[in-house]
Amino acid sequence: MRNRFRPQAAKTIVHGSKNPGQRRERMKKVNIRELAQVLNISVATVSKALRDSHEISAETKKKVVEMAALLNYTPNPHASSLRKKNSKTIGVILPKVADNFFSLAINGIQSIAESKGYHLLIYLSHDKFINEKLIVADCGSGRVDGILISISGDTETAEHLRQLNEENIPIVFFDRDFDGFDTARVITNDRECGYMAGKHLVEKGMQRPVFLSISSSLPICKERAEGFEQAIRESGIVASPAYQPVLYCEGSDEAIFEQIKTIISQQDGPDAVVASVEKIALQVYMACQELGIHIPAALKVIAFSTLETAPILNPSLTTITQPAFEIGKTAAEILFKGIEKKNFDLKGEKIILPSRLIERASTQ
Amino acid sequence: MRNRFRPQAAKTIVHGSKNPGQRRERMKKVNIRELAQVLNISVATVSKALRDSHEISAETKKKVVEMAALLNYTPNPHASSLRKKNSKTIGVILPKVADNFFSLAINGIQSIAESKGYHLLIYLSHDKFINEKLIVADCGSGRVDGILISISGDTETAEHLRQLNEENIPIVFFDRDFDGFDTARVITNDRECGYMAGKHLVEKGMQRPVFLSISSSLPICKERAEGFEQAIRESGIVASPAYQPVLYCEGSDEAIFEQIKTIISQQDGPDAVVASVEKIALQVYMACQELGIHIPAALKVIAFSTLETAPILNPSLTTITQPAFEIGKTAAEILFKGIEKKNFDLKGEKIILPSRLIERASTQ
DNA sequence: TTTATTTGCGAAACCGTTTTCGCCCGCAAG
DNA sequence: CTTGCGGGCGAAAACGGTTTCGCAAATAAA
Numbered sequence: 001m002r003n004r005f006r007p008q009a010a011k012t013i014v015h016g017s018k019n020p021g022q023r024r025e026r027m028k029k030v031n032i033r034e035l036a037q038v039l040n041i042s043v044a045t046v047s048k049a050l051r052d053s054h055e056i057s058a059e060t061k062k063k064v065v066e067m068a069a070l071l072n073y074t075p076n077p078h079a080s081s082l083r084k085k086n087s088k089t090i091g092v093i094l095p096k097v098a099d100n101f102f103s104l105a106i107n108g109i110q111s112i113a114e115s116k117g118y119h120l121l122i123y124l125s126h127d128k129f130i131n132e133k134l135i136v137a138d139c140g141s142g143r144v145d146g147i148l149i150s151i152s153g154d155t156e157t158a159e160h161l162r163q164l165n166e167e168n169i170p171i172v173f174f175d176r177d178f179d180g181f182d183t184a185r186v187i188t189n190d191r192e193c194g195y196m197a198g199k200h201l202v203e204k205g206m207q208r209p210v211f212l213s214i215s216s217s218l219p220i221c222k223e224r225a226e227g228f229e230q231a232i233r234e235s236g237i238v239a240s241p242a243y244q245p246v247l248y249c250e251g252s253d254e255a256i257f258e259q260i261k262t263i264i265s266q267q268d269g270p271d272a273v274v275a276s277v278e279k280i281a282l283q284v285y286m287a288c289q290e291l292g293i294h295i296p297a298a299l300k301v302i303a304f305s306t307l308e309t310a311p312i313l314n315p316s317l318t319t320i321t322q323p324a325f326e327i328g329k330t331a332a333e334i335l336f337k338g339i340e341k342k343n344f345d346l347k348g349e350k351i352i353l354p355s356r357l358i359e360r361a362s363t364q
Numbered sequence: 365m366r367n368r369f370r371p372q373a374a375k376t377i378v379h380g381s382k383n384p385g386q387r388r389e390r391m392k393k394v395n396i397r398e399l400a401q402v403l404n405i406s407v408a409t410v411s412k413a414l415r416d417s418h419e420i421s422a423e424t425k426k427k428v429v430e431m432a433a434l435l436n437y438t439p440n441p442h443a444s445s446l447r448k449k450n451s452k453t454i455g456v457i458l459p460k461v462a463d464n465f466f467s468l469a470i471n472g473i474q475s476i477a478e479s480k481g482y483h484l485l486i487y488l489s490h491d492k493f494i495n496e497k498l499i500v501a502d503c504g505s506g507r508v509d510g511i512l513i514s515i516s517g518d519t520e521t522a523e524h525l526r527q528l529n530e531e532n533i534p535i536v537f538f539d540r541d542f543d544g545f546d547t548a549r550v551i552t553n554d555r556e557c558g559y560m561a562g563k564h565l566v567e568k569g570m571q572r573p574v575f576l577s578i579s580s581s582l583p584i585c586k587e588r589a590e591g592f593e594q595a596i597r598e599s600g601i602v603a604s605p606a607y608q609p610v611l612y613c614e615g616s617d618e619a620i621f622e623q624i625k626t627i628i629s630q631q632d633g634p635d636a637v638v639a640s641v642e643k644i645a646l647q648v649y650m651a652c653q654e655l656g657i658h659i660p661a662a663l664k665v666i667a668f669s670t671l672e673t674a675p676i677l678n679p680s681l682t683t684i685t686q687p688a689f690e691i692g693k694t695a696a697e698i699l700f701k702g703i704e705k706k707n708f709d710l711k712g713e714k715i716i717l718p719s720r721l722i723e724r725a726s727t728q
Numbered sequence: 729t730t731t732a733t734t735t736g737c738g739a740a741a742c743c744g745t746t747t748t749c750g751c752c753c754g755c756a757a758g
Numbered sequence: 759c760t761t762g763c764g765g766g767c768g769a770a771a772a773c774g775g776t777t778t779c780g781c782a783a784a785t786a787a788a
Contacts, residue, residue, distance in 0.1 A: 043768085044770090074525065075745065079446050080745055083773050119748080122486045137438065314679065446742095449743075651739095
């Protein structure tokens with residue numbers, strides 16, 4: 001009963017038969033002209049028939065539709081977009097897709113886009129403004145009919161968005177918005193939730209709870225931190241050089257991990273932490289595991305996160321869970337209002353979908 | 365110290381100022397003709413200058429590039445695509461984006477697409493053939509230059525892919541391939557890994573390990589199940605009406621959850637399970653938690669999964685981890701070979717990237 | 729000096745649709 | 759018998775780029 005395979009074998013490549021001499025030629029797709037020719041009618045009539053125009057008789061429409069199906073005709077989207085000046089496509093700009101929040105948000109966005117017959121162009125800024133700028137520029141000139149964006153962590157200006165606005169491409173922020181640019185935004189009640197997190201820990205008798213932020217400029221982080229600080233202040237705990245309620249973890253994943261380990265292992269360190277985003281929460285868990293710090297006995301943990309596995313973590317994790325799917329869905333709905341109704345003004349539109357605090361073992 | 369907010373308030377909407385009278389007009393984007401006019405040169409020269417053609421003098425190029433930047437000119441992608449007969453876009457068709465595997469794969473794909481200056485059109489089939497077929501049809505007629513697809517669970521024919529192939533659009537399977545269609549595929553060593561999983565459990569002394577599959581037709585599931593069965597057979601454990609080594613969980617998420625609960629709670633039920641996909645693993649954990657079944661004492665669990673939280677689950681989860689990022693990246697690389705070199709034949713190309721068994725507490 | 733060749737640029741065709749107009753015909757009203 | 763009208767269709771002009779091809783002037787070769 002020996003192992004018949006080589007487990008974890010090195011990468012295996014099987015090469016197929018190559019015919020280098022035999023160049024592939026793109027088979028000529030049937031176009032509307034050929035379709036018209038076969039039917040012995042004009043191109044204009046075919047186009048109108050396929051779009052179900054009232055100018056065309058039912059009889060002709062039927063013939064056209066049938067022949068189109070027979071010849072497997074599908075209109076060229078670029079020609080169509082060029083002429084109609086729309087692309088039936090929306091751009092979605094995300095910092096990254098690793099975070100579970102964005103996976104869920106994409107699902108929400110997709111559900112609406114699909115029902116409207118729109119396509120989804122996905123861009124990743126890797127949380128860098130420099131990429132975001134390039135992406136936004138790319139979305140101009142009619143490539144997309146509208147944009148859903150969750151701003152990068154180091155975006156400090158909205159000049160790139162303003163450019164796009166000049167072309168009158170509707171923009172909707174979701175989750176991570178930017179204060180200096182006025183357009184629709186679909187966010188969650190971050191400040192309240194920061195407050196809830198702080199209050200929850202204070203009520204558990206914590207003396208030195210800290211909030212682990214990843215950015216001082218990102219609104220979601222700022223709001224969460226400010227709400228948290230307010231709760232701390234109201235509880236009578238005072239900040240001091242030795243105790244800062246809000247700490248910043250910045251840099252690469254590895255750098256952040258080291259910072260976290262330093263913070264939680266130091267003398268008179270925090271007795272509880274709030275992870276501002278999912279990634280921080282996982283790193284806190286990993287760090288505790290590595291350092292042998294017991295959650296929740298030695299350190300209580302609460303995280304802003306949509307992690308599906310929160311209830312089956314060791315210990316199960318108290319979370320403030322964002323309605324990620326709903327946020328994506330709602331943002332997409334608003335965007336389509338902006339796209340479809342030219343007189344719908346996105347400015348000042350602000351929808352707040354509340355998150356929920358779900359208490360589990362990590363703060364017990 | 366009362367709570368100053370209404371926590372978990374109902375959805376809040378702030379409406380902006382509407383100017384229904386003031387229709388937005390799409391500001392006229394400067395096009396190549398206007399740019400040429402300003403410069404007092406021909407449209408052709410501008411076009412060539414911007415594409416750095418050798419026919420144009422350095423001096424002229426400089427003037428054109430500067431003026432283009434000044435006027436914020438960006439070429440219309442649809443006009444360009446129409447004429448050049450390419451779209452600088454690839455289509456990615458996924459069953460869903462919830463599974464962590466696909467999030468990672470998207471990152472891998474995106475890393476390559478970005479470096480090539482390509483755009484990513486993302487489609488979700490929701491694991492249904494009927495959707496997949498529509499999506500594939502949509503990708504025709506030049507909308508994309510190539511396709512990366514992870515087939516849906518109930519796809520039984522490749523007719524839709526064949527249609528696309530007639531247009532000579534390169535297709536590459538990643539992770540979930542389809543046997544009946546010959547093109548490049550980038551997959552993992554599923555059969556071996558099924559075998560490894562079975563062997564791992566047998567070596568732990570398990571007597572009734574079962575493999576929880578989600579599809580009898582999906583190659584990844586079939587292969588994993590077959591490898592598993594082989595390991596069981598070799599160990600001398602024999603199947604019987606009371607003990608089937610491979611069980612199928614099908615239907616909605618809720619239905620699957622019920623099936624799992626039934627399976628693991630029955631008299632003489634399994635003493636170990638292999639979750640064929642991530643979703644099943646989570647449901648097994650949830651079910652055990654609900655039913656009070658202890659992992660690993662009463663039930664050992666091993667899962668095909670790329671879950672980041674596997675090491676911090678309760679208990680930490682033994683996984684067979686796919687190189688998801690690499691699979692996406694490699695598939696994209698192959699696809700670009702197919703797109704860029706017309707004489708590169710994708711048929712028969714098959715790359716197998718091995719997964720790794722990582723033992724943790726759930727099988728201890 | 730004449731003839732080739734190269735260099736730099738422009739006119740116009742082209743990509744595949746959509747849409748605007750105008751035409752023709754049949755029918756109803758005057 | 760006119761006139762008006764509307765239904766059904768086609769010719770041609772967009773849409774905004776890219777590419778081919780030709781032309782003129784400048785340079786090189788003979």
